[in-house]
Amino acid sequence: MSRHFRHLLSPGRIGAMELRNRIFMTPMGSNLADEDGITGERLRAYYVERAKGGAALITMGSVSIGYPDGSGNWRNEAISDERHIPGVRALADALHAHGAKLAIQLQHAGLVAMNDMLAGRPLWTPSIPLVGKDSGDMMEGFLEDEYRIFTAPMAAMGEIRFQVMTADDIKALIAMFARAAERAVRAGVDAIELHAGHGYLISSFLSPLSNRRDDDYGGPIENRARLLCEIIRAVKATVGPDVPVWPRLDSQHFLIDGGITVEDAAATARLAEAAGADAIHVSADGHPGRGATYSTGHATDIPNNFVAAAxxxxxxxxxxxxxPGRIEPEDADRFIAAGKLDFVTMGRKLLADPHLPRKLAEGQREAVRPCIYCYTCISQIFFSRPVKCAVNPETGFELERTLPRTAAPKHVAVIG
Ligand SMILES: Cc1cc2nc3c(=O)[nH]c(=O)nc-3n(C[C@H](O)[C@H](O)[C@H](O)COP(=O)(O)O)c2cc1C
Ligand code: SF4
Structure with missing residues (x-):
């Protein structure tokens, strides 16, 4: 093993799950699933490349527990039915063959369930959303054709309707998470991540901005975190002690007043641990209508932006x-050594170079192709297109594009 990155490349453990190093591929919706939420060959090839590249754990991003109900994206991944199991099993087998573990991020998109909006189904929510005075500046940042592509699906939408969740809806939601986790484990998944951030359903209960209930699920943090804790307990009871379960939480809300604070997140994390969580994956969110939320919140362009909160x-x-959050390997190694965090999730770095962990282990740090933080990848998701990367033409096209090494290398200057 390389003498460098000793902490980052050292084996780790979450609950009973052993991991070959401390680098995880973060959950990223990729729009690479087949029709109907199926994990097919294209999605598998994309994940397998990151396993070959040495990540200890690959996380399937935003996987629907009720597809199409409660799902957020075009070509959303799903584990809501028996028909989704064979594709996930083939993926788990392929990743295991390359020494990586597989986690699945279970998601109900709640107030941002685009597929519910398009189909005219009411959106599940803790309370009727307040119509804010400040709807944000997101649309102002788009070029003309980007605006057209982004808003095209909205033309097909009727009036948005809401379903304030009743006690029966809450029970049904908890059962959906537990059944999805059971299917995932049957398909060979090693760990369950519960998406409890980014404005999706669980986080809309955690945030005082969207949760104005006056029952046991609203008010103080113990109540706002109740749904998350009940889901953790139900999932743990279903998958048993050997399968780690953890939530992904917003560690804070940026660019908006009255949202989740670091103190809230720390309290939620403690409640989640008491409910049986085996780890906590931090993230962040912010004003849903402001463009800067996406470069300050979960896909931050500020290096190490969530480390203090973690x-x-x-x-x-x-x-x-x-x-996660734009953490360079040198910084990750230092933070793990200092006990600030235990594992680092990498997203864009592994889109740009899936073989980053292997290259570090082989002492080839300088051979890592860097992410340039241009946001091409994430804009593809906003535009209902498959993920791609500005610096890696193979990303998302693993089945059809390979860049063979030339026999006659040259230096080329790209001007302009
Ligand atoms: C293309 C793309 C899709 C993403 N989709 C998800 C998602 O489905 N679920 C999630 O929790 N975070 C998602 N994120 C946020 C990442 O998990 C991660 O927090 C973020 O990219 C910051 O880490 P990084 O600097 O290593 O990329 C996405 C990010 C990108 C770039
Ligand atoms: S598209 Fe841009 S931001 Fe996304 S991974 Fe590639 S270089 Fe990084």
């Missing part, structure tokens, strides 16, 4: 903390 959350816990 460390603050970790200080109150006895379980590992997983942290």
């Amino acid at each position: 460390a603050r959350i970790k200080a109150g816990l006895g379980i590992p903390v997983i942290c």
